[in-house]
Amino acid sequence: MLSVFKRELRSYLQSPVGYVYLFIFLLTTGYFFWSFNIMGNSTDTASYFSYTRYILIVIIPLLAMKLFPEERKNKTDQILITAPISISQMVLGKFFAAYTMFVIGLVPTLINMIFLSTVGYLEVGIAAGNYIALLFVGAAFLAIAMLMSALTESMITAFVLGAFSLALFAVADTVSNALNITVLSRVVSVISVTGRYAQFNQGLFDISSLVYFLSLAVIFIFLTVRVIDRRRWS
Amino acid sequence: MIEVKNIVKKYGDKYAVNDISFTVDTGQIVGFLGPNGAGKSTTMNIITGYLSATSGTVSIDGMDILESPTRAKRLIGFLPELPPLYMDMTVKEYLDFVYDLKKCRFPRRPHIDEICELIKITDVYKRMIKNLSKGYKQRVGFAQALIGNPPVLILDEPTVGLDPRQIIEIRSLVKKLGKTHTVILSTHILQEVQSVCDRIIVINKGQLVADGNAETLSYKVAGNRKLIARISGPKAEIVKLLRSLDSVIYVEALTQKEQGAYEYLVESLPNVDIRKMMFGALAAKGYPLIGLRSMDMSLEDMFVQLVTNDEGVE
Numbered sequence: 001m002l003s004v005f006k007r008e009l010r011s012y013l014q015s016p017v018g019y020v021y022l023f024i025f026l027l028t029t030g031y032f033f034w035s036f037n038i039m040g041n042s043t044d045t046a047s048y049f050s051y052t053r054y055i056l057i058v059i060i061p062l063l064a065m066k067l068f069p070e071e072r073k074n075k076t077d078q079i080l081i082t083a084p085i086s087i088s089q090m091v092l093g094k095f096f097a098a099y100t101m102f103v104i105g106l107v108p109t110l111i112n113m114i115f116l117s118t119v120g121y122l123e124v125g126i127a128a129g130n131y132i133a134l135l136f137v138g139a140a141f142l143a144i145a146m147l148m149s150a151l152t153e154s155m156i157t158a159f160v161l162g163a164f165s166l167a168l169f170a171v172a173d174t175v176s177n178a179l180n181i182t183v184l185s186r187v188v189s190v191i192s193v194t195g196r197y198a199q200f201n202q203g204l205f206d207i208s209s210l211v212y213f214l215s216l217a218v219i220f221i222f223l224t225v226r227v228i229d230r231r232r233w234s
Numbered sequence: 235m236i237e238v239k240n241i242v243k244k245y246g247d248k249y250a251v252n253d254i255s256f257t258v259d260t261g262q263i264v265g266f267l268g269p270n271g272a273g274k275s276t277t278m279n280i281i282t283g284y285l286s287a288t289s290g291t292v293s294i295d296g297m298d299i300l301e302s303p304t305r306a307k308r309l310i311g312f313l314p315e316l317p318p319l320y321m322d323m324t325v326k327e328y329l330d331f332v333y334d335l336k337k338c339r340f341p342r343r344p345h346i347d348e349i350c351e352l353i354k355i356t357d358v359y360k361r362m363i364k365n366l367s368k369g370y371k372q373r374v375g376f377a378q379a380l381i382g383n384p385p386v387l388i389l390d391e392p393t394v395g396l397d398p399r400q401i402i403e404i405r406s407l408v409k410k411l412g413k414t415h416t417v418i419l420s421t422h423i424l425q426e427v428q429s430v431c432d433r434i435i436v437i438n439k440g441q442l443v444a445d446g447n448a449e450t451l452s453y454k455v456a457g458n459r460k461l462i463a464r465i466s467g468p469k470a471e472i473v474k475l476l477r478s479l480d481s482v483i484y485v486e487a488l489t490q491k492e493q494g495a496y497e498y499l500v501e502s503l504p505n506v507d508i509r510k511m512m513f514g515a516l517a518a519k520g521y522p523l524i525g526l527r528s529m530d531m532s533l534e535d536m537f538v539q540l541v542t543n544d545e546g547v548e
Contacts, residue, residue, distance in 0.1 A: 003334030079318035
């Protein structure tokens with residue numbers, strides 16, 4: 001697992017994909033910070049974090065899209081699958097490499113928080129809670145996007161599918177609220193990533209939501225393993 | 235060492251591999267021969283665990299590739315048809331990665347250096363794989379298969395796309411490795427199996443059509459023995475003389491190769507060696523025999539015959 005992890009991380013750092021990811025992520029979060037907190041003259045980070053969350057819908061698939069299609073295209077998956085490691089080890093190695101990139105992207109944004117706390121009063125609890133939520137949501141989103149990348153042979157398709165499925169999770173609330181069907185919105189509010197994430201923005205630290213994000217990640221990693229394994233039989 | 239039992243691979247209702255069984259003993263070099271699309275690669279991919287068979291089993295040294303995959307895969311070095319190289323790595327980085335991936339226990343540097351020496355890639359060790367020539371890429375792929383010194387090597391068309399000098403190098407390498415490894419090598423080049431392999435398995439349309447060494451295969455397929463003799467002297471009389479010999483069943487004058495010398499195709503009954511007799515008869519008449527070669531079924535003929543026979547059956 002470690003060998004796959006190391007190779008994958010290295011390939012992020014040696015190819016444009018990793019830097020494009022970091023550039024877009026930091027540019028957009030920087031822009032949000034600028035417009036909501038600097039120009040808005042506020043230390044309230046709620047808008048900043050909720051917009052950052054939406055950015056993940058587009059940006060996480062950017063990280064995940066190359067995980068599998070490239071290996072299949074170059075036939076390098078042959079060496080991974082015929083190596084004496086299990087498919088789950090391989091998938092986990094890839095997942096954690098992408099996740100590490102995600103965390104690397106988050107680290108510089110801490111400067112925004114440090115800046116706010118020096119020039120004004122920062123709700124440290126809300127900021128910390130949001131970061132923890134981001135770490136968990138990121139894992140869940142990444143696992144979902146990774147499954148999409150395992151399903152296709154083209155990076156573009158992987159990206160589009162990934163962004164689309166993450167968007168489904170994000171807009172589920174809005175749609176169900178608009179439909180105004182009680183049962184449906186109850187169900188959606190349970191499975192909704194957006195709704196659960198929003199709690200953190202209100203200063204609620206809800207362990208069950210974290211467990212939910214973590215379960216999503218585990219389920220989708222498991223599905224990815226199944227998809228890869230299944231392909232050997234088809 | 236390798237035991238393949240009744241493997242079947244179906245894609246939809248098409249059979250890529252249809253009930254192939256064979257065993258390979260330790261230390262054998264086995265050539266997989268077959269036209270493109272015969273199922274060679276699929277069979278190899280199943281043996282290495284890259285694909286799973288629809289039914290049937292594969293075991294390496296008694297370990298089932300599906301039931302104890304990690305242990306079985308540790309015994310196999312696999313060079314797929316397209317070497318599985320990461321273009322954005324240097325040869326060194328790549329081999330280090332493979333070393334880690336295979337959880338190799340030999341001391342790292344000496345082990346990798348030894349393989350690089352053997353495969354002759356030491357001089358490109360620090361270069362990016364994407365900048366290497368096709369021959370070098372193939373060799374890096376080969377080096378990858380050797381890491382961890384697995385007792386079984388599965389080589390899918392190891393010489394494809396190489397120039398003649400590289401082909402000879404790779405073949406002699408395979409021969410050398412064959413002394414200490416069990417090797418399965420696939421190819422559609424016949425000289426390759428002839429020069430390298432102890433045993434030949436012919437596959438066509440997903441089925442095993444022949445299994446044996448070059449001699450037994452030609453015996454199986456061949457009917458009569460054929461000789462090509464180059465004899466100096468008058469054509470008509472020589473034909474007559476040859477036809478008069480015992481056991482000769484067919485004689486045909488071929489082209490004139492030299493001034494006054496023709497080539498003759500002489501067919502005799504199987505298992506009869508007419509060469510001495512022929513020489514004696516010609517010498518007695520004073521027709522010098524200036525060349526003689528056996529037209530023992532070449533692998534090409536054999537192969538074509540096996541493959542067409544098979545089509546005839548269907």
